[in-house]
Amino acid sequence: MPAPHALDPRDLLHRLTAETPSMIADLERLVAAESPSSDGDALRACRDVLAEIGTRLLGTAPSVLPDDPTDGRPGGLLWRLGPADARPVLLVGHFDTVWPLNTLQRRPFRVDGARATGPGVFDMKAGLIQGLYGVARLREMSGEDSPVAFLVTADEEIGSPAGGRVVTEWARKSRAALVLEGAADDGALKHARKGWSFYDIRVEGVAAHAGLEPGKGRNALTDLARIVVALESLAADDDRITVTPTMAHAGTTQNTVPDRAYVTVDVRVPDVVAQKEIDAELRRLVAATAQLPYEITGGPNRPPLEEASATDLLETARICADDLGLHWPGSAAVGGISDGNLCAAAGTPTLDGLGAVGGGPHAEHEWVDVSCMAERAALVGRMVGILPEAVSPGRVRVTGPYGLRCN
Helix, strand or coil: CCCCCCCCHHHHHHHHHHCHHHHHHHHHHHHHCCCECCCHHHHHHHHHHHHHHHHHHHCCCCEECCCCCCCCCCCCEEEEECCCCCCCEEEEEECCECCCCCHHHHCCCEEECCEEECCCHHHHHHHHHHHHHHHHHHHHHHCCCCCEEEEEECCHHHCCCCHHHHHHHHHHHCCEEEECCCCCHHHCEEEEECEEEEEEEEEECECCECCCCHHHCECHHHHHHHHHHHHHHHCCCCCCCEEEEEEEEECCCCCECCCEEEEEEEEEECCHHHHHHHHHHHHHHHHHHCCCCEEEEEEEEECCECHHHCHHHHHHHHHHHHHHCCCCCCEEEECCCCCHHHHHHCCCCEEECCCCCEECCCCCCCEEEHHHHHHHHHHHHHHHHHHHHHCCCCCCCCCCCCCCCCC
């Protein structure tokens, strides 16, 4: 084997470019293994496919993480590579998707030119394939035994009720976290993500016949409507803070005064201070507006991934792109959340958006640019190769009352 650090980064890129057809074939297998967050059997089947691909590439089988003891939801996978006593570089991803079973029947995996489509292709199965290939070829071609923890969870799309604890645990053990979620527009990396809070507001009224004796009822829907309108005042005009009612339900029949009504509310904030302030203000506003008994559940689920957590890694990524001869795609702050938020909150330098170049997450037109797969795999591999020397661990820590369930 060559001596450590002897590998020319462009040789790594050339090798991965030649393997693009293999990456696409493995991506097709993974997309074909549909994996909605709500279906335990489908998740286990997809996990088996991913484990087989990763074992073939990395030369070692992963550990299968325990099922969630609360509901039996299957756990994820962990490959631990390199010296056991070394602080690893953590690669983070998830294999669950938002797409229900049998979506593949109407929207199968397809490649048209450089564009691949299919359920979960961008969010985030292509990123997993790229990460596995990048790490595998780095280790094979360089002879280096870089310390790596490659962690893939099965519940990120529903708020990481079990996987989030594992992500946090491994982030605390690691010197840096690279998140394989899809890139921002035009391939930009993600140096910041908003924090996410999630609320369920329920109002209790009194049912009555809407025609015979409506005055004997207490309309939960009317009361909830006042609350929803009032919530608009919490949002910032420039979208820096967003407060979005997302799902609602009320009533039992067309001619009955609704005795129950509920709404779910999605809140996105740029920093921890704003997250705490909005949480307190939302609860105060509901208390001041409601005229009927009510209940609020939920709260902060993900802290923001603030730019300070990514500063050093972003510079490392730029240097690695130069080493590989790649165009620098820049970076962006985005409103969506990922398990990268949890890595940053654990005090670990974190850079997100290192996965697929494409777009349309959670949308019917979800797509990946397969011509960029080798470049992104090479960038991840190169960063894994130099990060054990480039970044000191544990420089940033965010604290807050973060739960890991949506309810």
